[in-house]
Amino acid sequence: MHLVIIGNGITGVTAAQTVRRLQPAARITLVSDESEHHYSRTALMYVYMGHLRYQDIKPYEDWFWKENRLELVHGTATALDADQHQVQLSTGQTISYDNLLLATGSVSRRAGWPGQDLLGVQGLYGLPDLAQMERDTQGISRGVVVGGGLIGVELAEMLHTRRIAATVLVRDQHYWGSVLPPEEAELVDKQFRQHDVDVRYRTELREILGDTDGRVRAIVTSQGEELPCQWVGLGIGVTPNLSLAQSSTVETDRGILVNELLQTNLPDVYAAGDCAQHRQPGAGEVPIEQLWYTGRMQGETVAHTICGRPTPYRRGVWFNSAKFFNLEYQTYGQVPARTPTDIESFYWQHPTGNCALRINFAPHAHDAVVGFNAMGLRLRQAVCENWIKTQTPIHTVIGRLKTANFDPEFYRRHEPAIQRQFAEILAVKR
Ligand SMILES: Cc1cc2nc3c(=O)[nH]c(=O)nc-3n(C[C@H](O)[C@H](O)[C@H](O)COP(=O)(O)OP(=O)(O)OC[C@H]3O[C@@H](n4cnc5c(N)ncnc54)[C@H](O)[C@@H]3O)c2cc1C
Structure with missing residues (x-):
């Protein structure tokens, strides 16, 4: 089996590594026009800021690829011939595939402003x-x-x-x-x-x-x-990179359209990561996911299907994290900008404004927690996900916050204040 992957971002590289593990004899080729070796896109800012060098944001040593028999091609895939099972490269080279994964990522969005093509x-x-x-x-x-x-x-x-x-x-x-x-x-x-x-x-x-x-x-x-x-x-924001898809008969909308197995309309052609658009996203899920960890999950899932173990993609509980200057942010589950009318929101904030915790819960479902926002403090992903999945009531969660605590200091410093505020709210309600 020859798997050709277009794009060496987190999606393509995860798929390549997973296929290597599942099918040690497979031939795997990774084509990318950006960098010869995979790097962490999310860490780009730290290179500009001088905290890291480019070589520091490459998760693997340069020998890793050869050692794992992952063939790297540095070039642009310009055309896809699905009938011939071939991809054309800008170098003039043609690559034949048995399976093809499109993991072409996104491009920055531009809104057509006058002057947007000026230097700078x-x-x-x-x-x-x-x-x-x-x-x-x-x-x-x-x-x-x-x-x-x-x-x-x-x-x-x-x-x-x-x-x-x-x-x-x-x-x-x-x-x-x-x-x-x-x-x-x-x-x-x-x-x-x-x-x-x-x-x-x-x-x-x-x-x-x-x-x-x-x-x-x-x-x-x-x-x-x-x-x-x-x-x-x-x-x-960004929008799916469709430059290769548009040179073929692969069906697209805003992204490359895929079913739950991440298959496109073309035989043996798959799409995953930022460039893919799910035809039928699950309840509460979005059709296009442009996140690091969902790229990794999709890459791993599609690899199983490619290796003959059909595996539907299920994202599970929503998760995201970011950093706003010195303020860390984590979110689990459903915490929309405006709290829906059937959901209640418990919000605690430290008087300094340097950290806060929000827990959304559903009064109509025995006060089951549905989402968390943590600002300036860290909660354990597995614990929060489990509380959401098992519909744990908020009073149980507040009582056991310690188990979600990533930082021992957090418990000592903030948990009593959070529990006190929750108890005061309960007392007023009663
Ligand atoms: C600055 C920045 C910060 C981010 N921070 C976060 C964060 O904190 N948390 C988070 O969850 N997500 C973050 N993201 C989003 C996250 O990085 C992306 O969702 C993820 O990298 C997408 O991975 P991918 O493998 O699908 O695509 P990509 O990483 O975009 O990889 C696709 C690769 O394919 C190449 N390619 C495309 N077309 C062709 C072609 N025709 N021929 C050859 N090569 C081709 C592209 O050049 C690219 O290198 C951030 C993104 C950016 C830009």
Whole structure:
């Protein structure tokens, strides 16, 4: 069996390693146009900030690939001939496959703003973006970041570490308005303030202005204000990379359409990770998942199916984590920005505003917990997931918070205050 994988991100590499384990004799080829070896995309910002070098964000030594008989091809796959079971590369080379996995990831989204192609305007997705940012932010004094999401805050932090003044434009009335409840968003806003980042809420980008050399010199906001700057970072999200898919008869919508086995409409062609769109996502799941850990899960799942063990993809309890400057964030289960009417929310926040815990629960289902948000403190994933899966009532969870505690200090310092606040709320209700 020859498996060809397009893309050496977390999805493609996980699939390759899993197939190697399940079918030691399989021939596996990984094609990638970005880097010769796999690296951790989520750690890109730390290279710019000088905390890590590029070689530090490669999880495997360069000899690993040969040792595991994973053939690496550095090039772009430009066409797919499903009838011939062949992929054409930009180098002129043609590769035949028995099974093909499309794991082509995402590309940064652009909204068609006037001036978005000027020098000094970019997104942050991969190594070319990192090199561009390194080059275009040398010696500048002010950058503008567009977008109040995860990449937006990373870009602001990156500028901050180079002492470049940053302004962030956020469309919503608070940070990451589609995901974070207002209280958690306020804690992130506090981080922005503490790091001297100028955040403009309810503000969008209208236009980017250039100088005579074609370099950005200012932006104009939706309020008509002109803000001088020498660099603009676009952090308005990503969209599936369909460049190869569109050169073939594989069915696409916003992403490459797959069934629960991550099969496309073409025989022996699969898609997984950021580029895949689930035709029928499970209840409470989204059709396109653009996360590191879901890429890893999809890569592992599809490998089983490719090896003749058909395995439907089930994401399980939602999980995500991030860091907003000094504030760590973890979320498990369902904690939407606006609490649904049939759900109640218990929210505790430390008086310093440096940490908080939210637990959502369902009064109609014996107060079973449905989700957690932890800000500035860490909870154990397995424990929280188990509480959600087993529909544990909130009073039991509050009583046993210690078992979810990642950091022993947390129990000593904060748990009594959390339990006291919960008891006070219960007393008022009764
Ligand atoms: C700056 C940044 C920070 C992030 N932080 C987090 C985080 O904290 N937590 C989290 O869960 N997620 C985070 N993400 C998202 C996460 O990194 C992605 O969901 C994940 O990397 C997607 O993995 P993938 O393997 O599906 O695709 P990718 O990692 O995008 O890999 C696809 C690869 O395929 C290559 N490719 C595409 N088309 C072709 C072709 N035709 N020929 C050859 N090669 C091709 C691409 O160049 C790319 O290298 C972050 C993303 C970014 C950009």
